[in-house]
Amino acid sequence: GNEEEAGETGEAGESLSGEVAIDGSSTVLPIMEALAEEYQMENPEVRVTVGGSGTGNGFDKFAAGETHFSDASRPIKEEEAAALEEAGIEYTEFTLAYDGLSVVLNPENTWVDQLTVEELNKMFAMGSEVKTWADVREGWPEEEIEFFAPGTGSGTYDYFNEEILEESGIRQDAQTSEDDNVLVTGVSGSKNGIGFFGYAYYLENQDKLKVAPIVNPDTNEAVTPDFDTIQSGEYAPLSRPLFTYAKHEALTDAAAYDYAQFVLENAGPLAEEVGYVALPEEKYQEQLDKLAEIAGE
Amino acid sequence: MASSSVREMIEQNKAKQKNIQGLVEKLVPAFLFLCAVISILTTIGIVFTLIVETITFFQRVSIIQFLTDKKWYPFVEANASYGILSLISGTLLIAVIAMMVAIPIGLASAIYLSEYASDKTRRFIKPILEVLAGIPTIVYGFFALTFVTPMLQKIIPDMSIFNALSPGIVVGIMIIPMIASLSEDAMSSVPNAMREGAFGLGATRFEVATKVVLPAALSGIIASFVLAISRAIGETMIVTLAGGATPKLTLDVTESIQTMTAYIVQVSLGDIGFGTTIYYSIYAVAMTLFIFTLIMNLIAQYISRRFREEY
Amino acid sequence: MKLIDTKIVQRTMGKRLIVNNLLKGLFLSATLFGLVVLAVLLYRMFTQGIGYVDWDFFNNFASRRPERAGIKAALFGTLWLMAVTAPVSLILGVGCAIYLEEYAKKNGFTRFIQINIANLAGVPSIVFGLLGLTVFVRLMDLERSVLAGGLTMSLLILPVIVVAAQEAIRAVPKHLYEASYGMGATKWQTIRRVVLPAAIPGILTGSILALSRAVGETAPLIVVGAAAFVAFVPDSLLSSFTVMPIQIYNWASRPQVEFHEVAAAGILVLLLLLLIMNSIAVLIRNKFQKRY
């Protein structure tokens, strides 16, 4: 179904050419890659490059004028907005989908049934005393934990830092990478590994990973992330929206505008396909209208 | 055609060509000189960029911290530590494991090829061994991550997926041909008269190889080791894929580590913004790496030059 | 009076011979170890990857679905990169070699260049990447383009080409120079019409081997920058690009087994390309060997 839909949009933009440069969140990368892939098939003359160097790193490039769209797994920070203003770059935020930031374990880990926000904090926070599972909860084995986390340039890190770690920063011996695939490889390859990243990466690698249910502090019930619990917000506090920021100046270019349209028209189904939760249909329509408005200016 | 015509034609052409030819003869060497100078410019470029950015780095981070701090954690500016020791230790750990694999195997291969193998065998095996050296390192990295590590995990169940042992072994495999080939060259150039002398005393082939040929070829062999260490230190993709990203001072080969090269790749992949301290830190790391390998290369050159004309 | 105890000699003889044979076996197995690893490596890449190598693999771009993933962008990216690297490194490298062999006086400066080249050959490739990043990407503002990557690679393999070309030029017999000078040829005429044609097989062989190193290099290009997802063929020197090793790295670092198979398929294509390049080098060498 998706492909055909994509096909129609593509035909509208026939004979378009140009360059579209995208970078930013690695959480958003699977959606954006899928979008770019589908779009490129219909519009081979438009050159779309997609990077996944992390939300923060992405904004750096955005401000440097190197990219046209900047993906983000958290809202833009004040200092980033300031930098953009200084560079004279006008932009608009578009929401693409919802994500449930997933805490994952090795499948051989049989003892962790659920984790609380406090336990996560205790494990991951900077200066943490936790070395083995036994330090987290009594009765768990005395085996050394291996921590895997997104790099500090990523939105996921920022989000986790804010919601779980209370801005304390992450423990320094954690294995960090901006590439979430590396984290998957790490956790799936180490019996005592634990890590976190976007839901899509968990879903894609379900056979190699085990996801930890997180206790919702409001209801005190352990919730496993899935489409329903993320959409409903039950999976809290780790549910979050995913964004892309578009540069206004770029949208005056036919190719970039066409691509933006394509993104909003197809983000829902493609997000679901790669493992995120789509927004309600009308939200996409609203944003399409906003897009037309910006381009119309 | 009159016999004088060629001569005349040459005369005429000479008049015409004289200036052009003179110019060509002056311009060409100038251009070629420029080409040669490019090699120096490249070195200057490398040293200059490294130094300039490293200086900026040291304006922000004290060189004392850089050299003595035991931790390398640059990612949170507020709480950063820049102790190159942990990256160096990771690098050396890999190099040591690699040499433990490559020296015995490489040297044994060299001895076999130079002392035991027939000409035909040698001509057959040596090029095949050299294929090993020509395989792109990314292939080795992939091999380490998807084949060697899982195999090692079966033996050492506690081993982390990212560890020093697996990439160390694979780097070692990669440099076997280098040691084998260079050492074999050194051993082959030991004159046969020396072997005859030893055989004439009733020595076995093994005794000739180890007690006569090996000592005589020692300088060439050591030079090959030093060059191989330099390669191992500079190797990037294998350790990036299979070594992990946690710089630490450790001798535990089952743990994840980080090398200097892997750090540079990690930061480059994240596209760290121009002007941040992290950005400058990769130059400081690269400078350290450059100095290490430069020293190694100079030592190798010195050894092989100093001891070349021994017999 | 006899100091040598023939009994000891007799006694140790057997032991020594056993040691000799044992170690011969050991040395042989060490030699075979390399060959076995090579065989295992190739076998694994083959069994993992061959299923994905088909026409579509060459004709498709990168994809989030393994079965649709192809290497077209990377393959063309590599070819584009070579289109920059080959001429630049050849011209500079051969030029430098000619200068050193034919024009340079044997003075300190020449020796300095020579040592310099030897050391450049030992600088880790990732450091060249940083040079490229600073000089080509930032200073010359070429961005993360084919040109920037190609120039970086040119500098990387320059020393290898210089050394190979020097050796080839040195192997041209002196009597050919004499013949040419004897006809009233100028120095450059002699070099261009006599020396280079005679040295070209050697130069080509060395250069192809150097270029095949460039084809397989990953690290410097990661530093210079090549995007994660590129689904088009570059169309100009300033276009962004990806190359085969980076695409393979991308696939290899994904956790899904299917992508590992795609990576292996990519490796097979890369090895095939290298095999072709090396065979050409060997062919050239054999064809032109022993001409004088």
Next chain:
Amino acid sequence: MDMQSVMNEKKEKKNNSTSNESKKEIPSVFSVKNLNLWYGEDQALKEINFEIPEKQVTAIIGPSGCGKSTFIKTLNRMVEMVPIVRTSGEILYSGKNIFDSKFRVEELRTKVGMVFQKPNPFPKSIYENIVYGPKIHGIRNKKVLDEIVEKSLRGAAIWDEVKDRLHENAFGLSGGQQQRICLARCLAIEPDVILMDEPTSALDPISTLKIEELVQELKKEFSIVIVTHNMQQAARISDKTAFFLNGEIIEFDDTNKLFSNPSDKRTEDYITGRFG
């Protein structure tokens, strides 16, 4: 050593043998004046004074290491390929000193061709070998080049042997043929002088004979200087002979005279085989 009998034959052939007086009349192509040459510290040529006559064959003989090759290479300044060479004195060629800074060595070598001890064809086709000289001197016209090739190969008496395989590699030829190709290559730019440094020493007797006949033929048009360690050869083919010893020119005279009645004791010792 039947030098005498060779001489006698020769005398019969050449009835108009040149006398000391007639020698003066022949104009010279090279006038060598007080030539000294050093390889670094070692002096290889000492105070050479010497007139090389036009359209004659001048042979240079002497024991190994006496400076024959050095001298002949000095005539086209080929000796300067050895970087440590220093010279003093002068060599006049058509009135101009070839060591003069304004004198262009390429021009000199265009006029003064050279054939070497070992045949040294380029690793190209026969055709390309011959046209190499004309081409570097700017002659590009295909028809002219074809003519030059035929004429030069005929001049070197090898046209019939190779005319059907002009585009084959010259390396496929025998040593004697290669040497004649080298000679033809030299003739192609129509020099005035041809220098030959032991041109037959690497050849078999039959090829040697061919080259010797050729030299006799060529002297009608060219002035020839030939170094040889074979005294019979010098006696057979040359008009004048110079005897070198330890970098000095000991005797220079008509070939007949030098071999039959040398004026210096050392020459006599040498030609009678007492040393060398």
Next chain:
Amino acid sequence: MDMQSVMNEKKEKKNNSTSNESKKEIPSVFSVKNLNLWYGEDQALKEINFEIPEKQVTAIIGPSGCGKSTFIKTLNRMVEMVPIVRTSGEILYSGKNIFDSKFRVEELRTKVGMVFQKPNPFPKSIYENIVYGPKIHGIRNKKVLDEIVEKSLRGAAIWDEVKDRLHENAFGLSGGQQQRICLARCLAIEPDVILMDEPTSALDPISTLKIEELVQELKKEFSIVIVTHNMQQAARISDKTAFFLNGEIIEFDDTNKLFSNPSDKRTEDYITGRFG
């Protein structure tokens, strides 16, 4: 060639010169029987039959390429270092065929030492050179080794020259000294036989003389086989001489007899300098 005068001197010195009859009495160390040897397709030794006497000096002479080196290297099977070598026939050493598959070549070479044409010391100290043999044969006792070194160096008449620099590199010595070091190295394992392949051809006359005197001395304890291209040397130092030609043994007899009254025409031609 004043072979005759050398002979005369020699005869005077050795009054008890061995006659043909007494020859039979001397036991032999090597009995060579129908030995043939091929390098690939080329036969280098043809049907050699030969008894090498104990505690005597046996010289082997013959023109270059006749197979002298090949033969002497066959005696300690050193010739097998060339992989294409094939042999037939047998060589008995203390009654056993050295080509026997059970015969250990290392053992043979311990008993049969060899000194080569070019001095080939190991690039180690003089001391290390001498003890190399004893050490590989399992002798580790430092005191014994010290004794061996002194005894061997004395035996090779070089002790006084090097006793103060035993731990310097042997490469620092002159050629003649190096050769005596090699001889000492060979003596250190106390062989029965010493093979020498033109041991003095790379040495100056004085060193040569020293080695020659040494050989005379050594034959009291060892059987010596020496290849030489120098007939005077053979005449001076050997008791028996074998003349090789084209891989065949032409004549083998007492040195006196062979040089003064050769029984084969070819031997005579060779020793009178008619060829070779």
